Amino acid sequence: MNKLERLPEYTDSILHGLTADQALKHRILKEAAEQPKKKNILLFHAVPILCSMIAVLLFAVVLLNELKPVSGSDQGEMTVFAAGSNQTASPETVYSFEEIIKEIDSKTISRIEFVNGTVISEPETCAVLFSILKDKALPVDNQDLPESAVMTIAFSDGSSIQLESYPPLLTDGKKVWTCQAFFDAINDLPAGN
Amino acid sequence: MSQIALNHEQETEKRSFDELYELFATDVLRVSYYYLGNREQAEDVTQDVFVRLLINKPDLEYGKEKAWLFKVALNRCRDLWRSAWIKKTILGHPGFESFPAPDELNRMTEDIDLANSINRLRPEFKEVVLLFYYQGFSVSEISAILDIAEGTVSSRLSRAREKLQKDFKGDEKP
Numbered sequence: 202m203n204k205l206e207r208l209p210e211y212t213d214s215i216l217h218g219l220t221a222d223q224a225l226k227h228r229i230l231k232e233a234a235e236q237p238k239k240k241n242i243l244l245f246h247a248v249p250i251l252c253s254m255i256a257v258l259l260f261a262v263v264l265l266n267e268l269k270p271v272s273g274s275d276q277g278e279m280t281v282f283a284a285g286s287n288q289t290a291s292p293e294t295v296y297s298f299e300e301i302i303k304e305i306d307s308k309t310i311s312r313i314e315f316v317n318g319t320v321i322s323e324p325e326t327c328a329v330l331f332s333i334l335k336d337k338a339l340p341v342d343n344q345d346l347p348e349s350a351v352m353t354i355a356f357s358d359g360s361s362i363q364l365e366s367y368p369p370l371l372t373d374g375k376k377v378w379t380c381q382a383f384f385d386a387i388n389d390l391p392a393g394n
Numbered sequence: 395m396s397q398i399a400l401n402h403e404q405e406t407e408k409r410s411f412d413e414l415y416e417l418f419a420t421d422v423l424r425v426s427y428y429y430l431g432n433r434e435q436a437e438d439v440t441q442d443v444f445v446r447l448l449i450n451k452p453d454l455e456y457g458k459e460k461a462w463l464f465k466v467a468l469n470r471c472r473d474l475w476r477s478a479w480i481k482k483t484i485l486g487h488p489g490f491e492s493f494p495a496p497d498e499l500n501r502m503t504e505d506i507d508l509a510n511s512i513n514r515l516r517p518e519f520k521e522v523v524l525l526f527y528y529q530g531f532s533v534s535e536i537s538a539i540l541d542i543a544e545g546t547v548s549s550r551l552s553r554a555r556e557k558l559q560k561d562f563k564g565d566e567k568p
Contacts, residue, residue: 215509216509236449
């Protein structure tokens with residue numbers, strides 16, 4: 202392999218005319234000087250593309266929301282009515298307290314659940330509790346309430362309503378109602394109901 | 395000046411772009427040319443390597459600059475080689491053109507044969523031969539430049555030598 206060991210010498214001979222000259226050096230310096238400009242140009246192109254993509258995504262999200270049914274109350278379908286007074290086109294339909302009472306009045310309650318795990322699943326008991334709520338709930342001045350305690354009222358058709366409840370208070374998100382009798386009745390229920 | 399003091403001075407010294415260009419640009423250009431067999435592409439690779447040196451300003455230890463330059467150059471060569479693979483396969487690999495000094499025209503047939511043989515090697519063999527025999531890097535330095543195990547470098551060198559040996563024998567046949 203003498204030939205290989207003499208490769209540097211051979212290369213100097215056959216590639217004698219191939220050298221990195223001043224012209225190449227100038228090319229390099231010029232290219233390096235233009236690099237930051239190129240980065241700016243790339244950035245300039247990237248910004249409108251990114252904005253367009255975000256706009257398309259936002260449009261898609263809005264469109265999907267518009268297409269979502271306001272409420273689905275087919276048999277067996279779970280519909281959640283969240284508390285609040287403004288009706289919007291969001292997946293959860295927001296009702297005022299009065300509308301919730303009206304909604305409850307038109308249906309048969311099958312179950313009342315509290316976030317702490319209490320479940321009342323006897324329909325007759327639920328009906329009694331609702332009649333207390335309907336008759337004795339009174340609006341009170343707005344108060345700051347935590348957002349963790351939720352009461353779910355499920356109906357026999359599969360739909361359900363959620364209210365924030367803090368004994369003796371309930372809220373639809375805008376107005377606060379008090380109903381001590383309702384919570385007393387729940388507390389007086391025998392265990393296991 | 396003591397050896398320790400000299401070494402310390404070298405460690406803290408940084409070579410300028412001009413120095414690095416003068417010292418290594420021709421080597422980078424020629425190795426790229428061996429690799430690609432195309433002068434324009436070899437110049438483009440050399441340009442890319444030194445532009446990157448200027449833009450990225452890597453923190454290179456004294457004496458390690460050459461290894462960095464060849465690492466970048468060979469990566470770029472590999473990219474170009476891969477992108478041109480189909481073209482080469484269809485149109486055939488370009489011949490190795492020489493650029494001799496005017497007074498050496500008559501005595502370089504053997505040199506060109508060697509260059510052509512190296513040029514015909516597969517890239518992974520070409521790389522180790524050029525770095526070891528042409529640029530004088532050690533096996534461990536080549537291992538670091540190419541990101542492969544030292545054993546792989548040795549085995550590729552050995553296989554490349556075998557291939558070249560066969561090629562030379564073939565050339566010697568009448």
